Amino acid sequence: AHAATTDKKIALSNNYAGNSWRQAMLKSFESVGKKAVADKVVAKVDVFTTADRAVPTQAAQIQNLILQRYNAIVLNASSPSALNGAVRQACSAGIIVVSFDSIVTEPCAWRITVDYNAMGRQQVAELARLQPKGGNLLEIRGLAGTSTDAKIHGGITEGLKNYPQFKVVRSVTGDWDQTTAQKNISAVLPSLPPIVGVVSQGGDGYGAAQAFAAARKPRPTIMLGNRQDELAWWQQQKQDGYRTWSASISPGISSFAFWVAQQILDGKPVPKDITIPYLAFTQENFEAELKAIPKGGVASKDYTQAGAIAIITKK
Amino acid sequence: MASSLAPSVASLNGVEKYFGAVRALAGVDLGVARGECVGLVGHNGAGKSTLMNVLAGVLAPSEGRVMVAGQAQATWSTRLARALGIRCVFQELSLCPNLTVAENTRVFHTALRGFGWRRRAANLVQEKLDEIFPGHGINPSTLVQDLSIGRRQMAEVARAFTVTDEPLALVILDEPTSSLDARTAGQLLSYMRRRVAEGMSFILISHMLGEILGNSDRIVVMRDGRTVADDMAAHFNRDRLVAEMGGDNHAAHDASPFGVVRAARPVCVRARPRGQNGDSELVAHKGEIIGLAGLSGHGQTELLRAIFDAAPKGGGSITLDGPVSLVAGDRQSDGIFPSWSIARNITVGSLKALKQGALISPAREKEMAQRWQQRIRIKTPDMDNPILSLSGGNQQKALFARALASDAQIILMDDPMRGVDISTKLEVYDIIRQEAAKGRTFLWYTTETEELLYCDHTYVFRNGMIVAQLARGELTEEKVIQSSFHEAG
Amino acid sequence: MTRVADMFSERPWALSFFGAVLVWLASIAFTGGMGGGDMLTSAMALATFMVIVGVGQMFVITLGPGNVDLSLPANIGLSSAVAMKVMNNDDSLVAVGLLAAAGSGFAIGIANYLLIRALRIPPIIATLSASFIIQSIAISYGRGLQIKPPDGFADFANAQLLGLPVLALGTILFTIAAAILLQRTLFGRGVLATGQNMNAAHLAGVPVERIRTITYAMCGLLGGLNGALLAAYFRGASNDLGSEYLLASIAVAVIGGTSVAGGKANLPGIWGASLFLVLLLTMLNTFGASPGVRMVLSGAIIVGVITIAGGRPSGR
Amino acid sequence: MEASAPRFGVAPLARTLLPAFSLALVLAAIATLNPFAISYMGFNLMLNLAIPIILATMAQLFVITGNDLDLSIGSFIGFVCCVAATWLTTDPLLGAGILLGSIIVYALLGALIHWRNLPSIVVTLGMSFVWQGLAVLVLPDPGGAAPEWLMTLMGFQPYFIPFPILAAIVVAAVTHFLLMGTSYGAILRASGGNAAAVARAGWSLLRIKMALFALAGLFGALSGLALIGITTSGDANIGSGYTLLAIAGVILGGGEFVGGRVSPIGAVMGALTLSLASSSLLTFMQVPPDWQVAANGAILIIVLAARALINRRKA
Ligand SMILES: Nc1ncnc2c1ncn2[C@@H]1O[C@H](COP(=O)(O)OP(=O)(O)OP(=O)(O)O)[C@@H](O)[C@H]1O
Ligand SMILES: Nc1ncnc2c1ncn2[C@@H]1O[C@H](COP(=O)(O)OP(=O)(O)OP(=O)(O)O)[C@@H](O)[C@H]1O
Ligand SMILES: [Mg+2]
Numbered sequence A: 001a002h003a004a005t006t007d008k009k010i011a012l013s014n015n016y017a018g019n020s021w022r023q024a025m026l027k028s029f030e031s032v033g034k035k036a037v038a039d040k041v042v043a044k045v046d047v048f049t050t051a052d053r054a055v056p057t058q059a060a061q062i063q064n065l066i067l068q069r070y071n072a073i074v075l076n077a078s079s080p081s082a083l084n085g086a087v088r089q090a091c092s093a094g095i096i097v098v099s100f101d102s103i104v105t106e107p108c109a110w111r112i113t114v115d116y117n118a119m120g121r122q123q124v125a126e127l128a129r130l131q132p133k134g135g136n137l138l139e140i141r142g143l144a145g146t147s148t149d150a151k152i153h154g155g156i157t158e159g160l161k162n163y164p165q166f167k168v169v170r171s172v173t174g175d176w177d178q179t180t181a182q183k184n185i186s187a188v189l190p191s192l193p194p195i196v197g198v199v200s201q202g203g204d205g206y207g208a209a210q211a212f213a214a215a216r217k218p219r220p221t222i223m224l225g226n227r228q229d230e231l232a233w234w235q236q237q238k239q240d241g242y243r244t245w246s247a248s249i250s251p252g253i254s255s256f257a258f259w260v261a262q263q264i265l266d267g268k269p270v271p272k273d274i275t276i277p278y279l280a281f282t283q284e285n286f287e288a289e290l291k292a293i294p295k296g297g298v299a300s301k302d303y304t305q306a307g308a309i310a311i312i313t314k315k
Numbered sequence B: 001m002a003s004s005l006a007p008s009v010a011s012l013n014g015v016e017k018y019f020g021a022v023r024a025l026a027g028v029d030l031g032v033a034r035g036e037c038v039g040l041v042g043h044n045g046a047g048k049s050t051l052m053n054v055l056a057g058v059l060a061p062s063e064g065r066v067m068v069a070g071q072a073q074a075t076w077s078t079r080l081a082r083a084l085g086i087r088c089v090f091q092e093l094s095l096c097p098n099l100t101v102a103e104n105t106r107v108f109h110t111a112l113r114g115f116g117w118r119r120r121a122a123n124l125v126q127e128k129l130d131e132i133f134p135g136h137g138i139n140p141s142t143l144v145q146d147l148s149i150g151r152r153q154m155a156e157v158a159r160a161f162t163v164t165d166e167p168l169a170l171v172i173l174d175e176p177t178s179s180l181d182a183r184t185a186g187q188l189l190s191y192m193r194r195r196v197a198e199g200m201s202f203i204l205i206s207h208m209l210g211e212i213l214g215n216s217d218r219i220v221v222m223r224d225g226r227t228v229a230d231d232m233a234a235h236f237n238r239d240r241l242v243a244e245m246g247g248d249n250h251a252a253h254d255a256s257p258f259g260v261v262r263a264a265r266p267v268c269v270r271a272r273p274r275g276q277n278g279d280s281e282l283v284a285h286k287g288e289i290i291g292l293a294g295l296s297g298h299g300q301t302e303l304l305r306a307i308f309d310a311a312p313k314g315g316g317s318i319t320l321d322g323p324v325s326l327v328a329g330d331r332q333s334d335g336i337f338p339s340w341s342i343a344r345n346i347t348v349g350s351l352k353a354l355k356q357g358a359l360i361s362p363a364r365e366k367e368m369a370q371r372w373q374q375r376i377r378i379k380t381p382d383m384d385n386p387i388l389s390l391s392g393g394n395q396q397k398a399l400f401a402r403a404l405a406s407d408a409q410i411i412l413m414d415d416p417m418r419g420v421d422i423s424t425k426l427e428v429y430d431i432i433r434q435e436a437a438k439g440r441t442f443l444w445y446t447t448e449t450e451e452l453l454y455c456d457h458t459y460v461f462r463n464g465m466i467v468a469q470l471a472r473g474e475l476t477e478e479k480v481i482q483s484s485f486h487e488a489g
Numbered sequence C: 001m002t003r004v005a006d007m008f009s010e011r012p013w014a015l016s017f018f019g020a021v022l023v024w025l026a027s028i029a030f031t032g033g034m035g036g037g038d039m040l041t042s043a044m045a046l047a048t049f050m051v052i053v054g055v056g057q058m059f060v061i062t063l064g065p066g067n068v069d070l071s072l073p074a075n076i077g078l079s080s081a082v083a084m085k086v087m088n089n090d091d092s093l094v095a096v097g098l099l100a101a102a103g104s105g106f107a108i109g110i111a112n113y114l115l116i117r118a119l120r121i122p123p124i125i126a127t128l129s130a131s132f133i134i135q136s137i138a139i140s141y142g143r144g145l146q147i148k149p150p151d152g153f154a155d156f157a158n159a160q161l162l163g164l165p166v167l168a169l170g171t172i173l174f175t176i177a178a179a180i181l182l183q184r185t186l187f188g189r190g191v192l193a194t195g196q197n198m199n200a201a202h203l204a205g206v207p208v209e210r211i212r213t214i215t216y217a218m219c220g221l222l223g224g225l226n227g228a229l230l231a232a233y234f235r236g237a238s239n240d241l242g243s244e245y246l247l248a249s250i251a252v253a254v255i256g257g258t259s260v261a262g263g264k265a266n267l268p269g270i271w272g273a274s275l276f277l278v279l280l281l282t283m284l285n286t287f288g289a290s291p292g293v294r295m296v297l298s299g300a301i302i303v304g305v306i307t308i309a310g311g312r313p314s315g316r
Numbered sequence D: 001m002e003a004s005a006p007r008f009g010v011a012p013l014a015r016t017l018l019p020a021f022s023l024a025l026v027l028a029a030i031a032t033l034n035p036f037a038i039s040y041m042g043f044n045l046m047l048n049l050a051i052p053i054i055l056a057t058m059a060q061l062f063v064i065t066g067n068d069l070d071l072s073i074g075s076f077i078g079f080v081c082c083v084a085a086t087w088l089t090t091d092p093l094l095g096a097g098i099l100l101g102s103i104i105v106y107a108l109l110g111a112l113i114h115w116r117n118l119p120s121i122v123v124t125l126g127m128s129f130v131w132q133g134l135a136v137l138v139l140p141d142p143g144g145a146a147p148e149w150l151m152t153l154m155g156f157q158p159y160f161i162p163f164p165i166l167a168a169i170v171v172a173a174v175t176h177f178l179l180m181g182t183s184y185g186a187i188l189r190a191s192g193g194n195a196a197a198v199a200r201a202g203w204s205l206l207r208i209k210m211a212l213f214a215l216a217g218l219f220g221a222l223s224g225l226a227l228i229g230i231t232t233s234g235d236a237n238i239g240s241g242y243t244l245l246a247i248a249g250v251i252l253g254g255g256e257f258v259g260g261r262v263s264p265i266g267a268v269m270g271a272l273t274l275s276l277a278s279s280s281l282l283t284f285m286q287v288p289p290d291w292q293v294a295a296n297g298a299i300l301i302i303v304l305a306a307r308a309l310i311n312r313r314k315a
């Protein structure tokens, strides 16, 4: 089965490497890719990251990857739509494009993502379980103008329709970044009524907790992501009975995308849209996971070829 | 040529001008007749440039009015002035350094547009340059920033005489010769006389009284924002001019020798120009005043800069001992700090000496500024005023004060008397002599041959090399000119 | 209105304080007076970090047209990781960690200067290129991990005295020292002279290149320290910790009255401008405006404030 | 006859040749690494995203000519993209009207800066938020589609000479003619060299500043249109990287921040150099992922340092 891809070259096009999630994502792709080369599954696996986060830079990168004659480009996109031109050029040059995490809307590309909408709905449901009486909520949004932010926010909004006891009194931008979240929450906290819960998009929960502590406001139920600092904070708070829930997309999705590309090159039928489960932890199981995450890192899960094929064919 | 007979080209009536609390002009009347050259003199800060700026429409007068061809002008602007034939070569350079000479000519003429404008502009200015400064060596397609200061001045003067669709009746020349050497200055002045003979009018401002006496029909003297004398040129001589300007009438050329044997003092500067053939070198003994002569741009400035950069220990072909300071000639680009006060512009050269503990003492700074204001007579109500509020000559005095106030033992002067009035010059000469007597050494590049008479020893430069050296007794203008031109094209 | 304008042209820094008060009043008007004091406290804390880098950037900008340090964000990111790694969650190592952060910032400043001087690269491109290299170093050094500060250090960074952040009080003293450095020392005068006219400064005996070296090194050092303090305040180092300070450091300097043409600097203005920018964010967050509206309003307010009271009519 | 003449003889030549040298250096490096890239198709792929950069650089060039700096050009380009991806497609007349209006806004900004004697850097900093905000309001979620004619234009494949190179030559020729060829261009440059002298000669500095900013707006709009024509779909964050690139392009092309010293042809080559160096060269060099960002910086430094060496030898 490997014969069809042993001479193939696969590239990862990425636009940012500066946080723990992206680092884990790159590491997952690289380690799986390296092993695949060693096993002679594919000929070459390369990773490319642009120097700035600008969209045109990544578009240019894709065009240059076309010139480098890769057979497949695995893509974590800086924009869902603005890379479409470059992606189309790649497709028409006969290159397989597989986008994941931040996906592209161009139909010729494959799209791998988690069900963010469900993640948002589930978050609200969990919060309702922990705070049955309801009350005021603060929402932390992700990077403005991205599809991920729009989907999670949509899920949260839908979820809230089922629980009228909650009211979002303010929403701030957190950019999935603890510093930004802390800064913006600090700015609005003085003017807010008491808050019972924080709905978020992950990565920003620790910053939210710090902002509440700094403003000397009571600690609300903060929905967390799967960063080590978030889970470690949870563990600390747990001692006085604090309960919450955490969810996020696993950085290992890059290794899944790699296998998808390999399968397509191998001539296997692969659906254009694939949804993989998001990674969630509960009061019961988060501590086991916490031990496995490096300090300052993020929870992750690499995919094997077999594991990936199982998910692909299940659809 | 009497002004009462010829019709007046332009006149100013009762013009007053205030800058904040400073009254720069205190009610001035001035008229210029057709075919007349009016010489305008006055001490630094007397108000000459301000008056000309009013006449050219750059500054609006606080009081009074401008009349052109007998008509009072209700609104007055540069554009209107130009349309009525009045042009001005300003004291501070008005060319755009990033443009070529030809393009600068275009800036001067709104009418120079359309196909082929560049060629027409180049021809216009080239023609005038050839006419005024034969042998000028300026290519109209050179960027102004690549020209020496003297050539920039030549280009600007020539530009002022180019004509397209506007008449040319009166040209104001505000210290046009201050950056020119004697030869080119002579070319300009004789051109001016030719045009006067054709019926054009001029106002000529200069601190070189010889130029004024020799080339004007009528002379107006200003002092402290007023005209104090207005008479036929023939009725003036040097002493009367100086007296009217309010200077103490020093006996000029009192260049008494020290009577010191040169070799008796230690050598403190030894410098060889970079391109020097043979073994000539510039040698200065402690306490000497050394002149650097020759046509402008022949390596004098370069040698002074090289000496400055080699300080304090020397290096390369230069040996020297002791700290060095420099008085720049091109004050706009090498001298002043435009957003600082006069005081700060002076003290920047001696900040170490003004420290009290780790910090600069404002009291000492003020004291130093005031001491030099008095010593060198800087005309300002307050040394904390911005340096740009000073007249051109007074800015130059501040640069002198900066160098002299420092602890430098060797003072380099790069044609430093540009725009300094006669009585101040005489004072500065005195100060230089006093300081030399105290043991300071001066290296003085000058384009005014008269000033060489103050020097103990003079080196003449040509093509970046020393071609002659003259001791005080041997120096004559002829010898200097002869060596400057010898074998040169 | 002209009276107001006059006041500002004499004291350019007053303008930014005026703006800060204006947006603060607008926010408490919106909340009906609720939380006004807390707002100021948290604004002071956030403004502190802008002031620290703003001062460094101000000195650099004052060196004259084209001088700017674009490597501050990367510098902050790297230095925060250096500080946190050296401190290793141990309160006894805080001083060493601060020193290490300052050292890394200082080295970055010197590297910037070497690119500018030895290779003759324009500062804007030199510091931009340097920032790319620093980012890579930070990535391979910190691996994007969020490294936590020692508790004592973090608590110190968040401590308050009489409702005022301790860091802000320290930074006020620091700005006073910087003002003295600018106006009353050879170095400061050298910076101002160089910025107005490099040629003239050289000929007036100012050691131009030494001044530029020190200035870039100092800006780098302040960036490094800021990285350590930010990591303590936000309880975690990260590569992106400094990303907002690229524009912010330039903005607080120029809004505060520092001239991009060089040779004119203003220290009180940096505080005013920092408070103005932070309170502006507070106000827009308080209004609960959408991101788009928030950006349009903040931009329009910056332009509006500088137009009303900023310049002076040109003309003769 | 004067001794100073030869000292300056070489400088003007060096000034014009240096940008060309940098460009040649980068092209030579690319040709060595990937000979396949030096082809019709290669230039198309490597350089089509350089077109908007070139146009943005020209916009910045006009502003720098008048001793100002435009920190908003990147977000303005983003705004134009968003307008082009929405109204210009759905309602061309309205879209064109908005673009025209925004160019007028640019001219008015120039007037404001002149009238109140404001530091352009602060005004444009403020405007960068305004344009960015408007872009988000116009296109809250990435998407939209570029007008058909724009995509056709940017995909144009002329005979023999690759379109991006043709476009670069045309832009260079047009701006060179505007600034260096026309008689009013001389006045525009003069205003950067010595504004007082220009005013004394009877020119309106207000009109000059308005003209410079209007030209900046015009070229900024063209840059946005070119960009959206290539990416085919919009994103509010698309232009953010262009502000610094444009400044760097002008400087790399031999321009200076003050004094009205700019070179349109040099700046076009500067922009080409920058976009090739920071994308194609980088991709072809196959640097380990951690050091790719650093490699981008190092390339810039090497290109500029080589320039400086030549400069020193000649001077
Ligand atoms: N922009 C200004 N602001 C304040 N004061 C000024 C300004 N321009 C000129 N002055 C003052 O007006 C007075 C007259 O200056 P002006 O330049 O006319 O003198 P001047 O006769 O041309 O002197 P010089 O021979 O030195 O050129 C001076 O006292 C000067 O300080
Ligand atoms: N001859 C000169 N003419 C004009 N500018 C010069 C000249 N020589 C040097 N400069 C300028 O001044 C700068 C050198 O300044 P300077 O020699 O004062 O440095 P410095 O700080 O004294 O050096 P160091 O610290 O090594 O003593 C150069 O960047 C250059 O731009
Ligand atoms: Mg004068």
Ligand SMILES: [Mg+2]
Residues within 6 Å of the ligand: C207
């Ligand atoms: Mg030195």
